[in-house]
Amino acid sequence: MQWSSAAEFFAMGGYGLYVWGAYAISAVLIAAEVVALIRRGRTLRAQRGRNPHVQSD
Amino acid sequence: MNWFKYSSPQTFYPLAGKMVPWFMGVAVCLGLIGLYIAFFAAPTDFQQGDAYRIIFIHVPAAWMSMFIYMVMAFWAGIGLAFNTRLSSMMAHALAPTGALMTFIALWTGAFWGRPTWGAWWVWDARLTSELILLFLYLGYLSLVAAIDDPRRADKASAVLALVGAINVPIIYFSVKWWNTLHQGSSISMTRAPSMASIMLAGMLVMVFAFWAYSIAAALMRVRCEILDREHNAAWVRQMEGI
Numbered sequence: 001m002q003w004s005s006a007a008e009f010f011a012m013g014g015y016g017l018y019v020w021g022a023y024a025i026s027a028v029l030i031a032a033e034v035v036a037l038i039r040r041g042r043t044l045r046a047q048r049g050r051n052p053h054v055q056s057d
Numbered sequence: 058m059n060w061f062k063y064s065s066p067q068t069f070y071p072l073a074g075k076m077v078p079w080f081m082g083v084a085v086c087l088g089l090i091g092l093y094i095a096f097f098a099a100p101t102d103f104q105q106g107d108a109y110r111i112i113f114i115h116v117p118a119a120w121m122s123m124f125i126y127m128v129m130a131f132w133a134g135i136g137l138a139f140n141t142r143l144s145s146m147m148a149h150a151l152a153p154t155g156a157l158m159t160f161i162a163l164w165t166g167a168f169w170g171r172p173t174w175g176a177w178w179v180w181d182a183r184l185t186s187e188l189i190l191l192f193l194y195l196g197y198l199s200l201v202a203a204i205d206d207p208r209r210a211d212k213a214s215a216v217l218a219l220v221g222a223i224n225v226p227i228i229y230f231s232v233k234w235w236n237t238l239h240q241g242s243s244i245s246m247t248r249a250p251s252m253a254s255i256m257l258a259g260m261l262v263m264v265f266a267f268w269a270y271s272i273a274a275a276l277m278r279v280r281c282e283i284l285d286r287e288h289n290a291a292w293v294r295q296m297e298g299i
Contacts, residue, residue, distance in 0.1 A: 030157070
């Protein structure tokens with residue numbers, strides 16, 4: 001372990017903005033994809049079999 | 058095992074549903090191990106300081122962006138050649154995750170380039186060809202969305218995916234073919250062996266985490282595609298549970 005304090009860990013040797021900026025956006029995007037997929041699946045399963053003559057997008 | 062049994066949407070739908078939690082579970086476990094190595098086990102780089110820690114998501118995302126494209130082009134090609142519905146749905150399901158990986162590779166690359174090169178972006182062969190990959194994914198998705206008839210959309214988008222596949226080897230070899238600012242292949246890091254091996258281990262663990270995640274996301278999406286496209290089919294309407 002090379003970090004002597006939490007502040008040192010978050011500072012990332014002065015590169016905190018870059019390291020956390022890269023990781024945070026990646027994490028947010030991946031989480032957003034998972035949430036979007038779960039919600040789309042739920043909606044589609046709820047609609048399943050209804051309105052057979054209406055073309056859904 | 059008869060693999061063709063699972064080539065129909067009806068039989069693949071429940072199989073995909075069973076596989077999703079496994080791949081997602083593997084992705085989360087490996088991701089946690091990879092992040093532990095990335096931030097606690099791997100030491101600070103003697104040249105780049107802690108900025109290099111971006112490598113643990115940059116390289117996996119960049120590899121997946123290219124790999125997903127090849128898999129997508131493969132399924133699109135199979136769909137085009139054999140007229141199999143599920144293959145085309147699989148290609149459509151992979152594209153958004155591929156686009157996401159490409160965006161993450163570009164974004165993390167910018168956040169790595171700024172402290173190490175002094176620029177967020179340069180029109181370097183590697184960066185430019187990766188940007189073209191993002192446009193190929195977005196073009197593919199737009200084309201699928203723009204054509205109302207799903208079977209025609211499958212065929213048109215498959216042609217785009219196959220033609221665009223030429224870009225993948227260009228990205229891969231760009232650091233060799235042209236004089237780029239982007240560093241060469243990171244798999245042969247010529248640093249102190251003990252450092253290189255723990256960094257390499259962390260990176261490979263993250264590659265497998267991203268790989269498992271991409272499979273899980275693509276399977277989740279292909280299930281949505283199947284429900285969307287087959288919602289008038291008797292099996293979907295009669296399906297119980299799930």
